[in-house]
Amino acid sequence: MSQIDDPAACQVEFEQAHVSTLYELLTERLSEAQTRLADVLKTPAESASETHEREVTAQRLAKEIGRLEGAENGLVFGRIDRADGTTLRIGRLGMQTDEEDLPLLVDWRANAARPFYEATPVHPMSLRRRRHLRLEERTVVAVSDELLDGSAPTAGDVVGDGPLMEALSARRTGRMQAAVATLQAEQDEIVRSTHRGVSVVQGGPGTGKTVVALHRAAYVLYAFPRAAEHGVLVVGPNARFLEYISQVLPSLGENDVVLATCQELAGVFPDTAEPLDVARLKGSSAMADALADMVRCHQAPSGSFTVRIGHETVRLHDEVVATARDAAVATGLGHNPARQVFKELLVDAITDALERSTGDILEQIDAEVAILTGTDLDRATAADLRHLGFDDAPATGPADEFDADAVRVGLLDDAHIDRTVETLWPRLVPSELVRALLTNSDTLAEHLPGLTKDERSRLLRSSEDSWTDADVPLLDEAASLLDGPPQRTYGYVVVDEAQELTAMQWRMIVRRCPGKAMTLVGDFAQAGPVTTARDWKEALSPHVGPRFNLHTLTVSYRTTQEILETTRELLARIAPDQTPTRSLRRGETPRTVPTQPDAIVATVARELQTQTAAHPGELLGVICAESRLDQLTAAGIGEHARIVPASEARGLEFDGVVVVSPEEIVTARPGGEKDLYVALTRATKRLCTIAVQGQGC
């Protein structure tokens, strides 16, 4: 068939002309920005302000270059034809020229692009047609149209398989891809929400929670400039997951979003895990109360004290010290910076006391001189001054002979005062505070009275023990109590796998988002064993209050209907209240391959061989209990598939998944059925379970 007879090919060619123009413009703008950056970097700066200006310009240009480079892949992916005959092309960024009234390309986040995502035949939003373009590098390889106004297709319409289906059945690469071309209406509504407070997005595995979270981050950067100015943070459960999602935002032209785990936020990287019961205890907010209580005990708990100043001994009473303490605490500063306020207030009080006692002594001297000589020294001094020409010299009192400012400055430098302040309000180090709590049974009993003796004994550790993952939020809490809130805070925070966070981790995150503008996505049916909250209200109320927008995603875009069906019973057990999601896709029925305990590795290897031969190039994952990891790795399984412990599989996905011994996964740790649920829902196409004979499940 010639191209003339093939309307689809005609349309591809037609779109190619526009796409090529847009890519030329992109190249031009990119090279302009690169040239300008090179020029700026070459320009010598002659003063500090010029250096600063140069740095700011260079940063802005580097950011622009990143944005333009990020748009290279799939620059244009859509087009809408409005009923009034106008057309808009939708892409990763906006492009406009002075010659044209309408933009050449509309940023997917702009309001004008909204109908591309939200129009349906029932609500066409004044559109006649929505067109998706598929590009390979800079070449248009396919177009696909949906007619929205009920009109019959004409020669210029290419109505075929939906681009969503194409995207969903594409091979996985081990890195998540942006879904900007095919965001679905229920997802788009959350991404574009104007709500600035806390939004929670829940939904079963594969319903696009991560997709929504990341596109929301990109949208916030575009639509909420003030939040963007303060930075956007995306928090994920572990480095493996962050690696998996790391390309999405750069591919949306956003390179400034910070991706971090809780460890990265705290800047502490222990590699030891904690027994779960201890991790749960350490995750509870009682630990924050205990640390705060300990700090309070180091803030002038009992006041009255004496301090030697030169030859004098000054006594400060309880109330004076308590007033200084309360005022220092009321500043809201961390313990260490508030110490300076406390010290200054004490020095003020000491200066007052010295002034009073100096006054008393001088008055006593004056009185004695008057008795002995009959002379009033103050009047005599004033008279002398007047005699010397100082006509308005007052009759001075004794306090005027005391230079309070000089005394105050001297006291602030005084070693005795420093020692006294150190006793009353010692400088504290975060790690030492946490260590002091966890290494002494009396301290634990004093500050964690709500725990049982047994629970406290489980928390007790030796001072040589290294830090664990569960200690990270404690160290962060201590740092904020002692040194004040974190220096780096954000205007908007997105948390993925948010059901995993403990109360102590929530505190870490909320501390970094003073405006409490957040999108939190997760699924309690996939919660790991450290999670104690059962729902969002329980998890979030202590940190952000009871009010948040809750959205539920209902369609699974990852797993096939067949795979979802095999998890129904399990889901009913682990989350009886959850409405099962439905899938858009159908596929192979999941298989179970029996094996003997001593043949597990061989069976996994055989299964991988079979799958690789049948579906070359597909991404395979082997999900197992942590205890199997070494054996499978040593046997070279990692050469054919990614081996992931079930405890770290949250959020990941593969074309085909081999789940090794469900029984082992279930029994590996408390709540293991949820780990199994996670493992069974990672495949986009094929699921195979290796069942070890003689084990249940």
Ligand SMILES: Nc1ncnc2c1ncn2[C@@H]1O[C@H](COP(=O)(O)OP(=O)(O)OP(=O)(O)O)[C@@H](O)[C@H]1O
């Ligand atoms: N609108 C969409 N267009 C194309 N692909 C999509 C869309 N929504 C989701 N997907 C794809 O579906 C898969 C699952 O999405 P995602 O990982 O966001 O789900 P999830 O709800 O976070 O899953 P889990 O609960 O397992 O972490 C991903 O491959 C994602 O790219």
